[in-house]
Amino acid sequence: MIIGLTGGIATGKSTVSALLAARGALLVDADAIAREVMLPGHPVLNAVVRHFGQEILNEDGTLHRKKLGAIVFANPSERKVLNEITHPAIRQEIIRRMNDYEAEFPDKLVVVDIPLLYESGLNNLFQKVMVVYVPEEVQLKRLMQRDGLTPEQARQRLDAQMPIEEKKRLADIVVDNSRDVADTGRQLDELLERMVFS
Numbered sequence: 001m002i003i004g005l006t007g008g009i010a011t012g013k014s015t016v017s018a019l020l021a022a023r024g025a026l027l028v029d030a031d032a033i034a035r036e037v038m039l040p041g042h043p044v045l046n047a048v049v050r051h052f053g054q055e056i057l058n059e060d061g062t063l064h065r066k067k068l069g070a071i072v073f074a075n076p077s078e079r080k081v082l083n084e085i086t087h088p089a090i091r092q093e094i095i096r097r098m099n100d101y102e103a104e105f106p107d108k109l110v111v112v113d114i115p116l117l118y119e120s121g122l123n124n125l126f127q128k129v130m131v132v133y134v135p136e137e138v139q140l141k142r143l144m145q146r147d148g149l150t151p152e153q154a155r156q157r158l159d160a161q162m163p164i165e166e167k168k169r170l171a172d173i174v175v176d177n178s179r180d181v182a183d184t185g186r187q188l189d190e191l192l193e194r195m196v197f198s
């Protein structure tokens, strides 16, 4: 059993992933893979530096994430270039890890957390996709709070993704994370009981 997990930025994918892991699921985390390919020495980071220049690096050669974020979230064509450089390697590693888990643990639920699952057309990899939903005003509030962003910066990041209402419409399973975490946990318990993932 493999499901895709997505949502908008800061709607609670990591929170739901942790709740599912606590209930026995195995996780593949696309954001973690995206960070791995940006480590010093990785060919993907080298290609990113060739395009964006040395100024997106810290002195120790690590990626200055804030600087690159400021460029790509303000500029759709630069974001497209970054996606074209990074996404093939991220996609390949996601598929490798989910296939490995499935082969090694055929009875376990494997949850693959991909923020840009629909935007990148990766929904075809999964029989079922779960969307973690909160209304947009809650999403903006949590995003500004967590990352210390201004309303304008938070709005830019939201505008770089498919609207959460559209993802909700496309979803096979919707988890509403707008109340407290305990409430979200109860929704997951109910879904697991009804075996909706299989």
Ligand SMILES: CC(C)(COP(=O)(O)OP(=O)(O)OC[C@H]1O[C@@H](n2cnc3c(N)ncnc32)[C@H](O)[C@@H]1O)[C@@H](O)C(=O)NCCC(=O)NCCS
Binding pocket: 008, 009, 010, 030, 031, 034, 038, 065, 066, 068, 069, 072, 079, 082, 083, 086, 090, 114, 115, 116, 160, 161
């Ligand atoms: C631009 C970068 C350096 C900014 O780093 P930062 O630490 O500020 O953010 P972080 O990586 O934690 O991402 C936070 C969230 O932003 C959103 N996001 C990130 N990259 C993108 C993108 N290219 N397009 C739209 N949304 C994005 C996702 O919802 C993600 O969960 C980083 O996000 C990056 O390397 N992005 C390219 C790879 C990518 O697309 N990752 C997301 C999907 S796997």
Ligand SMILES: Nc1ncnc2c1ncn2[C@@H]1O[C@H](COP(=O)(O)OP(=O)(O)OP(=O)(O)O)[C@@H](O)[C@H]1O
Binding pocket: 007, 008, 009, 010, 011, 012, 013, 014, 015, 016, 031, 115, 142, 143, 146, 177, 178, 179, 180, 181, 184
């Ligand atoms: N049910 C909830 N009630 C209140 N706050 C919450 C709830 N769920 C998550 N949060 C908070 O909202 C913020 C976003 O949650 P989380 O980091 O899980 O989102 P995400 O979708 O994984 O984000 P990203 O797209 O950036 O990876 C965090 O600060 C988290 O602590």
